[in-house]
Amino acid sequence: MLGVWLAPKIGQRLEKTPLVRKLGAFVALSGTELSVLDALHKRRRTFVAGRDLVHQGQLDQAAYILISGWACSYKILEDGQRQIVDFQIPGDFLGLRSVLLHMSDHSIEPITDIEVTEVTVADLLDAFSQTPRLATAVFWAASRDEAMVVEHLIDIGRRAAAERMAHFLLELGARLSLVGLGSKAGFACPLSQYLLADALGLSAVHVNRVLRTLRESGMVTFRDGFVTFDSYSRLTEFAEFDPVYLDHTGPLLR
Amino acid sequence: MLGVWLAPKIGQRLEKTPLVRKLGAFVALSGTELSVLDALHKRRRTFVAGRDLVHQGQLDQAAYILISGWACSYKILEDGQRQIVDFQIPGDFLGLRSVLLHMSDHSIEPITDIEVTEVTVADLLDAFSQTPRLATAVFWAASRDEAMVVEHLIDIGRRAAAERMAHFLLELGARLSLVGLGSKAGFACPLSQYLLADALGLSAVHVNRVLRTLRESGMVTFRDGFVTFDSYSRLTEFAEFDPVYLDHTGPLLR
């Protein structure tokens, strides 16, 4: 009964999930593709903040699609330091690469409580064979994620702490905007200064100082879980932020 | 005539190309797959050292398979600094991600004179549809490359200069061994200290100092275009080098 009632509304309902918004920015999706995508969301699960979903070295675990909440993928070094490789926001895949390599080379931790749907390799390949355009969209999304890791590498390798922070916050803002969770005004951000430090290769103390200078110079304010872009234009200039790889006004493939 | 004479030797000949060695480490390849792979190598081209193959921002260029020589992919910042994201050695793809995004987010420069074969998206997709196992192998190789960029990120974000250099040289050695161009004794290496600096996010002067300390502590020597692992075991321990993602004694998929 419920299913029948919902059927005609599937298109509308899906319009709003983060994954659909994101993939829709890459490839114009048909009704069939939307329902195949919908069918992927079978096994819904939730995880609490702070307890690892995936452990470095773990074999053959599943992949997930993040529905709500934030997570991060990271690696721990022997001396206890950690480097956060990337944050995941709603609409992102978790552990897609690990599934292919049959072995996770990193850990994944929920930063907030999160909702996910579990996806097996079989589910994915099945969905892809039904709708090749979907495969294209997912592959593009994966490529974009990789491009972001590259940009992150450049942040850490060649930008000074303040530019690094600025660039990072802008990128996060752009990603969140893509799924409707942010704008050029700012976004809600559950990250602690410790998390920022581990992502940017800085100490937590230095993160604090850098945030202060950025705030005092009137470009961004990060306070009480909100990032506010006080002057988006000056900030982008300061950070040399160039969002080509994220910036689409419409789908690339129609 | 020549073609006929070569035909029965294709299997043997291919056994030796770097790409075949590399993919063979992921997936056991049949004769058919080997010849499909061989057929990809149609448009052979050469490029001289130092002149960019691909420019940041360039649209819709081709991808290449590197046959011989070394290249690097990098990004330039406005202030002239550059960050090298990755080096490419024989058997690696050049610009595979750019092809998918229809836009290159980085530049690629040959470090030595190089030989490549040009591959179009159509060629690739065609090859994949003929032999799905080949697609798997290429996808795995791409995942491994991504894992290496991640490891590089960790190098830069959280390892001190000396450990960073050590880790980087070990990784390069492992990659080269996979295609028969290196061993635990060492490898031929055409990189200048400037290139190392741009890859590791250090200054060239500091690279020089770090190389000296590593040499004086008897772990690695980099001199006259050769990297010599003076004590492979001490070096791996020093660098916390864990080659899980590169280390296969045989194909993962038979």
Place this chain on the structure above:
DNA sequence: CGGGTGTTTGACATTGCTCAACATACGTGG
């Protein structure tokens, strides 16, 4: 021989880290 590229070393400047102290908010048990 001269110019270009890469390496080596020294002196000094700066960035960002460490340690330490204190502030603030929140939850929990008494």
Place this chain on the structure above:
DNA sequence: CCACGTATGTTGAGCAATGTCAAACACCCG
């Protein structure tokens, strides 16, 4: 309600790692 513990944010002082500038040297190649 208070007392306490824990997690996070803030600030200062001193220091270590790394960058910058400058100079000399080695080597190759025309």
